[in-house]
Amino acid sequence: MIAYGVFREGGRxxxxxxxxxxxxxxxxxxxDEAFHAPSLNGFMAGGPSxxxxxxxxxxxxxGPVLGLDEVELLMPFEVADYVDFFSSLHHASxxxxxxxxxxxxxxPNWRHLPVGYHGRAGTVVPSGTPIVRPCGQRWAxxxxxxxxxxxxxxxxxxxxxxxxxxxxxLGMPVPIDRALDHVFGLVLVNDWSARDIQAWEYQPLGxxxxxxxxxxxxxxxxPLTEVEGHRVPAGAQEPEPLPYLRxxxxxxxxxxxxxxxxAVVARTSGRHLYWSIAQQVAHLTxxxxxxxxxxxxxxxxxxxxxxxxxxxxxxxxxxxxxxIELPGGETRSFLEDGDEVVLRGEGLGEVRGRIDPARx
Ligand code: MN
Numbered sequence: 455m456i457a458y459g460v461f462r463e464g465g466r467x468x469x470x471x472x473x474x475x476x477x478x479x480x481x482x483x484x485x486d487e488a489f490h491a492p493s494l495n496g497f498m499a500g501g502p503s504x505x506x507x508x509x510x511x512x513x514x515x516x517g518p519v520l521g522l523d524e525v526e527l528l529m530p531f532e533v534a535d536y537v538d539f540f541s542s543l544h545h546a547s548x549x550x551x552x553x554x555x556x557x558x559x560x561x562p563n564w565r566h567l568p569v570g571y572h573g574r575a576g577t578v579v580p581s582g583t584p585i586v587r588p589c590g591q592r593w594a595x596x597x598x599x600x601x602x603x604x605x606x607x608x609x610x611x612x613x614x615x616x617x618x619x620x621x622x623x624l625g626m627p628v629p630i631d632r633a634l635d636h637v638f639g640l641v642l643v644n645d646w647s648a649r650d651i652q653a654w655e656y657q658p659l660g661x662x663x664x665x666x667x668x669x670x671x672x673x674x675x676x677p678l679t680e681v682e683g684h685r686v687p688a689g690a691q692e693p694e695p696l697p698y699l700r701x702x703x704x705x706x707x708x709x710x711x712x713x714x715x716x717a718v719v720a721r722t723s724g725r726h727l728y729w730s731i732a733q734q735v736a737h738l739t740x741x742x743x744x745x746x747x748x749x750x751x752x753x754x755x756x757x758x759x760x761x762x763x764x765x766x767x768x769x770x771x772x773x774x775x776x777x778i779e780l781p782g783g784e785t786r787s788f789l790e791d792g793d794e795v796v797l798r799g800e801g802l803g804e805v806r807g808r809i810d811p812a813r814x
Pocket of ligand 1: 611
């Protein structure tokens with residue numbers, strides 16, 4: 455499976471493709487100007503016919519291939535805007551049940567539109583970047599006032615992220631059946647989340663500082679055409695969405711896993727998403743908002759029906775009431791300093807991050 459990234463070698467950053475044994479230097483192999491660049495944005499702006507041609511040329515190219523120990527992998531693209539959705543039914547139901555135990559787990563809008571929020575593009579970082587434990591304001595259980603300090607409920611969110619190649623026009627909604635023409639490919643995402651900060655700040659405007667401190671993505675972007683074979687039909691959406699969101703339900707059956715300190719603690723799949731990337735694009739642009747090359751549209755945490763298929767620690771430990779047991783006998787509900795999380799996705803590589811101590 456072809457995937458594109460950006461690497462530095464000999465002092466120069468340029469575009470490469472992940473191949474057996476290392477990184478194919480696309481700038482040298484294909485000579486295109488778009489690959490002599492420190493990001494994929496120029497290439498991604500070209501559109502589907504240019505992408506397809508490049509994929510087949512990259513597949514046939516024979517070198518030069520550089521070993522992974524000879525290169526430094528960098529951010530694959532410049533993130534323009536970042537939107538995070540909430541598109542997994544099991545995740546949304548689990549979170550609703552935990553945050554609002556006395557109410558319906560799903561809010562009334564959830565089955566009618568892909569709920570999302572605008573995140574912080576400037577703090578999206580590549581795999582391997584250390585994550586400093588965030589400080590912030592939270593209301594501790596049993597306390598009589600809010601306090602400020604290091605988050606004590608630092609969590610992960612396993613997500614897929616779709617990367618926009620072709621921009622859309624301001625004022626022009628993208629129809630659902632044209633949505634995929636704008637999408638270059640996908641990355642794996644860890645949307646680090648401070649649950650204590652999030653719980654105190656999120657009403658009524660949604661996530662803010664509990665999520666904006668860092669979001670990690672994989673070094674490699676897998677083109678949509680390369681994951682086409684993983685597309686599977688999904689269950690019916692009930693109730694049927696409004697016409698601008700209507701399509702035959704589908705999802706990508708891509709195997710995903712969460713590793714914590716060397717132990718796999720969850721296995722799930724992209725097929726557990728209720729809303730598709732086409733529906734997310736149609737909804738995001740329904741009001742005329744435009745997309746730019748480099749926009750990152752993440753799916754939200756992907757959770758399946760079983761406990762071991764949940765994509766966040768708050769679900770895996772059921773809000774801390776059933777801590778996860780690790781092989782050495784340690785337990786975790788949330789992340790400790792020094793913990794390392796590695797997310798892996800079929801064809802997407804990995805997203806790695808270790809927690810550094812707070813600086814407050
Ligand atoms: Mn998220």
